Amino acid sequence: MTFFEQVWALVATLPRGRVLTYGQVAALLGVPRGARAVGWALRALPEPLARRTPWHRVVGAGGRLSPRASGHEREQRRRLRAEGVTFRGERVDLVRHGAVPLKPLRASPRRSAARR
DNA sequence: ATGGTGACGACGG
DNA sequence: ACCGTCGCCACCA
Numbered sequence: 001m002t003f004f005e006q007v008w009a010l011v012a013t014l015p016r017g018r019v020l021t022y023g024q025v026a027a028l029l030g031v032p033r034g035a036r037a038v039g040w041a042l043r044a045l046p047e048p049l050a051r052r053t054p055w056h057r058v059v060g061a062g063g064r065l066s067p068r069a070s071g072h073e074r075e076q077r078r079r080l081r082a083e084g085v086t087f088r089g090e091r092v093d094l095v096r097h098g099a100v101p102l103k104p105l106r107a108s109p110r111r112s113a114a115r116r
Numbered sequence: 117a118t119g120g121t122g123a124c125g126a127c128g129g
Numbered sequence: 130a131c132c133g134t135c136g137c138c139a140c141c142a
Contacts, residue, residue, distance in 0.1 A: 003139055022124050026138085037138040039123040044140085061125055069123045076123095 003029065007041035008049060014057040016083045018099040019092055021061050028100070035061075043070065056080055057099075063092035 001009075006029050014020060026034035042055050056079040060066050065073045077087075086093045094102055 026124085031138070033125085033137045034139075035124040035137085036122065037124085037140085040121085040139070041123090043123050055123080058123080060123085066123045072123080 004041040019057045
């Protein structure tokens with residue numbers, strides 16, 4: 001199975017309301033630096049398959065939408081909102097909708113005095 | 117096999 | 130926080 005097909009297969013498993021970044025898709029497929037290739041794979045989605053593939057659930061790092069998405073940025077945001085995905089400004093709230101745990105920017109901040 | 121390309125990503129200014 | 134650069138990968142001619 002080619003890398004592209006693996007991308008398509010993985011994206012097809014994304015449940016409603018769950019999103020992955022291009023980089024996460026690549027990492028899950030064993031290519032940590034292959035985010036760009038993932039974007040190309042989605043761009044190359046063959047028509048019959050494209051219609052039944054939730055390509056809109058794949059977003060850029062930090063939950064941003066790709067303006068280059070064949071001009072589908074608008075459509076992508078519409079579809080995401082339609083399935084309950086919330087945004088933090090112009091970005092998808094990955095904390096709530098990410099399909100995989102976010103990379104800890106640092107160890108859990110202050111657990112002892114945590115609270116506020 | 118080599119070089120160019122793009123729905124990306126981490127960094128630095 | 131925004132924008133420009135440079136690096137990386139799989140694909141195709």
